[in-house]
Amino acid sequence: MIEPVEDLCARLIRFDTTNRGHGQATGERAAAELVADRLTDAGLKPRLLERAPGRSNVVTRVSGARPELPALLVHAHLDVVPADADEWAVHPFAGEIRDGWVWGRGAVDMKDMVATVLTVAARWAEEGRVPERDVVLAFVADEEDTGFYGAHWLVDDHADLFEGCAAAIGESGGHTVPVRRPDGSLVRLYPVGTAERGVSHLLLTATGRAGHGSRRNDDNAVVKLVDALHRLAAHPWPVRLTPAVRAFIERTAAALGVPVDLATEEGVAATIARFGPAAKLVENTVRNSTRPTVLSAGYKVNVIPSVAQAQVDTRVLPGTQDDLLADVDRLLGPGVRREFISHQPPVQARVDSPWFDAMAVALRTHDPAAVVVPYCMGGGTDAKAFSRLGVECFGFAPLLLPEGFDYRAMAHGVDERVPVDGLRFGVEVLDRFLSG
Known part of the structure; x- marks a missing residue:
């Protein structure tokens, strides 16, 4: 048994x-x-x-x-x-x-x-x-x-x-995401992962002149690093609608009966805001991201170190890697170099394929009301x-x-x-x- x-x-x-x-x-x-x-x-x-x-x-x-x-x-x-x-x-x-x-x-x-x-x-x-x-x-x-x-x-x-x-x-993927339409009726979405953002974890290293903490130092590695991290964290990465993300937004909006506006970044944000719990599936995958997570510098409060380092969790949408890294280099500025801690390119399958169709059939066989949509995973x-x-x-x-x-x-x-x-x-x- x-x-x-x-x-x-x-x-x-x-x-x-x-x-x-x-x-x-x-x-x-x-x-x-x-x-x-x-x-x-x-x-x-x-x-x-x-x-x-x-x-x-x-x-x-x-x-x-x-x-x-x-x-x-x-x-x-x-x-x-x-x-x-x-x-x-x-x-x-x-x-x-x-x-x-x-x-x-x-x-x-x-x-x-x-x-x-x-x-x-x-x-x-x-x-x-x-x-x-x-x-x-x-x-x-x-x-x-x-x-x-x-x-x-x-x-x-x-x-x-x-x-x-x-x-x-x-x-x-393939799990139920229950969402209410504006009229209160329930829709059971089933997102199937057809893409993943790439993982490009970066190590940033700033170098400068060591010295006493009480003295002026215009070549402070910590200041260089902090300034570079602030530029990265504050940078408004543009919306880039990959095939999986665009299909998710359009098909989810159709299932929920809500309007779609993909012509502007504001329109994309407003559309996603209408998705209720399903917004979490897409809000992190309409753009790339660079999020500082680990800092390391110095060994004593009155000593300016010659080296300061940071790790940045960088996620890359399919087809955008070259543009992203070029922008990262521009934002880092002089005196800060980058290298990969890990580097795994994005993954992208066909949004419409016999495999996807077969998954949709399997779900609808056991939940006839299933609305099966492709989506891009934010992680890996x-x-x-x-x-x-x-x-x-x-x-x-x-x-x-x-x-x-x-x-x-x-x-x-x-x-x-x-x-x-x-x-x-x-x-x-x-x-x-x-x-x-």
Whole structure:
């Protein structure tokens, strides 16, 4: 008998797979072994691969009835961000099921999808079914840091595992976003990720002349850096409507019955403001961003240092990178140099494609009122790794969510949880999509 998806999700949460970044992680091994066991029980032959001990990835291929069709990749990560138990109503790794919800770190990011995918595989085995095309399942390490032990390593060293994959689905899409029309009627949007902003984390270094803090110094590295950061933070990055963003705005506005004005920046802002909860899906992706996050300078209050540094979280829309970096260099000014801490280009799939259409059909099969729209993710996922193989990557991890539930606040937040009914819905939608 197949284990209920909510029980499997809770079981996965109980493995503490915390990733603190900079290579400091509890490790994914225990969770990966459970995943491998479930895949073996489903008649598959999973491979467990590690770049370093304990940093485990599990990959397997489900053979389809028509192997000549392009294969599909499903990827999900096993690691989670840290959680402070003192801040939570339940222990973040208790994996408690309470009042129709599964609680714990990873409930929506993203052990929920691990559980729904494994449940679909178990169902196929029990019912003697196979998908139409080959489906590669990859459960990976280290997404919450750099992917050095996970997806990026697999792409670099084990690309053969993904041979024939034309498209991929992963986290951050396919979940319900309930929104009210002006007349009060409810619309259930389902955003599917067709793009991601790129990640260009920058290290800025200002140099100057060291000296005593009590004396005039017109070559102060700290002042140069602060001035440059102020120019970056205050700069009004222009609105750039990429295909995914434009399609999201136009189709969401049509579903809600609200006017659209994309002719000016003010018009774009006014249009988005009419979207209610759905505004959060697009407000950060109409433009690039440069946000200072880390500062480092000096060692003593009465000493002017010769070097000051800052880190800037820079997010880049598809097709805008050259313009952005040229503007950054202009804003930094003399005496401040930049270098990349990490640099992962934007990801962009087709807004209208057979893959997107199939996802929409799967959602509408189980929610006939579903309004499926493309969108651009503001952050990043392992799609940045798999897209390097020429794979068209989408965010599609379906969940049915109730009105008033702040799904976006759950990822990396306190009291992370997912509804049991939402998980069961996800299994049905994934089964429909992956079987086709």
